[in-house]
Amino acid sequence: MKSLIAQSHSLADPEVQLDIINNQTEKVKRLEKFESKMDEIGLFPLKPTGIEIFQINVGYMCNMTCKHCHVDAGPDRQEIMTKETLEYCLDALEHSDIETVDLTGGAPEMNPHFRWFVDEVAKLRKDIIVRSNLTILDTRKFEDLPQFMADHGVEITCSLPFYNRRRTDAQRGEGTYDKSMKVLKILNEIGYGKEESGLELNLVYNPVGAFLPGDQESLKQQYKDRLWKDHGIEFNDLFTITNLPISRYLNFLVTSGNLDEYMEKLVTSFNPAAAEGVMCRNTISIGWDGTLYDCDFNQMLKMETENGSPQHIKDWDLDALNDREIITNQHCYGCTAGAGSSCGGATT
Amino acid sequence: MDKKYYDPEDLKKFGDVTEFQKELGDKFFEYYGSVFEEGALTKREKALIALAVAHVIQCPYCIDAYTDETLQQGCSEEQMMEAVHVATAIRGGSSLVHGVQMMNQVKKLSM
Ligand code: SF4
Numbered sequence: 001m002k003s004l005i006a007q008s009h010s011l012a013d014p015e016v017q018l019d020i021i022n023n024q025t026e027k028v029k030r031l032e033k034f035e036s037k038m039d040e041i042g043l044f045p046l047k048p049t050g051i052e053i054f055q056i057n058v059g060y061m062c063n064m065t066c067k068h069c070h071v072d073a074g075p076d077r078q079e080i081m082t083k084e085t086l087e088y089c090l091d092a093l094e095h096s097d098i099e100t101v102d103l104t105g106g107a108p109e110m111n112p113h114f115r116w117f118v119d120e121v122a123k124l125r126k127d128i129i130v131r132s133n134l135t136i137l138d139t140r141k142f143e144d145l146p147q148f149m150a151d152h153g154v155e156i157t158c159s160l161p162f163y164n165r166r167r168t169d170a171q172r173g174e175g176t177y178d179k180s181m182k183v184l185k186i187l188n189e190i191g192y193g194k195e196e197s198g199l200e201l202n203l204v205y206n207p208v209g210a211f212l213p214g215d216q217e218s219l220k221q222q223y224k225d226r227l228w229k230d231h232g233i234e235f236n237d238l239f240t241i242t243n244l245p246i247s248r249y250l251n252f253l254v255t256s257g258n259l260d261e262y263m264e265k266l267v268t269s270f271n272p273a274a275a276e277g278v279m280c281r282n283t284i285s286i287g288w289d290g291t292l293y294d295c296d297f298n299q300m301l302k303m304e305t306e307n308g309s310p311q312h313i314k315d316w317d318l319d320a321l322n323d324r325e326i327i328t329n330q331h332c333y334g335c336t337a338g339a340g341s342s343c344g345g346a347t348t
Numbered sequence: 349m350d351k352k353y354y355d356p357e358d359l360k361k362f363g364d365v366t367e368f369q370k371e372l373g374d375k376f377f378e379y380y381g382s383v384f385e386e387g388a389l390t391k392r393e394k395a396l397i398a399l400a401v402a403h404v405i406q407c408p409y410c411i412d413a414y415t416d417e418t419l420q421q422g423c424s425e426e427q428m429m430e431a432v433h434v435a436t437a438i439r440g441g442s443s444l445v446h447g448v449q450m451m452n453q454v455k456k457l458s459m
């Protein structure tokens with residue numbers, strides 16, 4: 001499967017995506033605007049509570065092409081963060097008290113400077129999270145990475161959209177479930193996911209279809225039971241993430257005739273408490289070319305940080321960024337539905 | 349005339365039944381909400397029971413609603429279909445068990 005961009009698909013264009021979620025049908029048009037909903041609860045304009053997480057998207061290249069991918073990642077994507085840009089990131093980190101560095105992609109491991117960068121960030125004594133798709137660690141080139149990450153105390157947060165093969169493979173491609181189980185066992189063997197080891201292994205659940213995630217705690221228990229009984233696998237935590245209506249997931253919604261219903265579901269599930277806790281209030285997202293965004297979703301929609309605040313990592317200024325207004329649109333309803341959704345799971 | 353029974357849009361208007369009788373409607377929805385709270389049974393177990401019952405009463409609204417709910421609660425396709433089989437077994441069994449009554453009657457009437 002190719003990325004939307006490699007297919008020259010109209011939905012690869014962020015403008016087209018935004019137009020669809022705002023205007024595609026009469027129903028979608030009638031939905032209350034996110035800004036107005038936030039205004040009703042005193043959260044417009046949306047402001048940061050203070051940046052605590054520095055999330056770097058080190059490149060859109062990935063060994064997989066999952067159906068729901070909001071990045072439109074795949075083997076055909078060439079956007080990779082250069083060493084020079086990574087150095088700007090280190091510079092920004094060195095001069096701030098931000099404690100958490102979150103590496104995402106694509107498959108972040110595929111950035112050629114990945115090991116060097118993790119090493120440098122570890123020297124700064126920051127907490128490092130790597131968002132891994134697991135299957136990449138089942139390849140020759142990367143099979144020594146689990147130990148490397150363990151040696152650097154990296155927290156691994158990995159995708160496993162369901163505890164069974166059928167749904168996992170339906171979303172992420174044939175064979176994904178078996179490879180994921182194999183890698184999870186390897187991670188367990190070196191201590192990941194074991195309470196006493198201090199090596200955090202967290203799983204990410206996201207619905208395989210046009211429905212919202214259920215209760216995080218209950219899903220975590222179901223995963224714990226099933227993965228232990230079926231494979232003897234352990235992990236620390238499970239994060240539920242709502243699919244946002246952009247990129248390939250939006251393509252799925254449109255082609256499967258679920259757009260109206262899904263958008264309606266997100267809007268009617270708006271939860272003010274979840275709106276208080278949206279992740280863009282404590283996270284900054286850095287694009288592969290150094291551009292700054294309020295979150296990884298805005299990054300994919302090419303919605304840069306507010307004009308007038310720093311917009312590139314070269315111009316890093318924590319105070320100015322903490323004072324910016326966050327740019328929102330209808331996709332943001334994905335973060336505020338139900339128990340809320342962020343890279344760290346439910347927000348309420 | 350463009351009239352149809354069981355319009356999916358009507359499900360979204362369920363709450364509007366309070367328009368004609370507010371007090372009873374409000375009481376029903378409050379009760380309904382409480383029933384599906386986590387209790388001695390989990391929300392997930394309740395959703396599976398609801399899905400099974402929806403098939404017994406063959407209510408298209410409930411089938412849609414509790415398919416969505418069971419998916420949300422993390423139920424697998426196998427679990428959902430097994431719930432429908434439980435409904436089917438009870439429903440079929442309740443017919444078949446009446447066969448005993450028929451047999452009793454046959455035996456009474458026959459030489
Ligand atoms: S969802 Fe993750 S693993 Fe799948 S294609 Fe996107 S970046 Fe790659």
Ligand code: SF4
Pocket residue numbers: 278279280281294295296297298326327328329331332333335
């Ligand atoms: S999509 Fe991004 S900007 Fe919008 S609410 Fe979610 S985290 Fe914030």
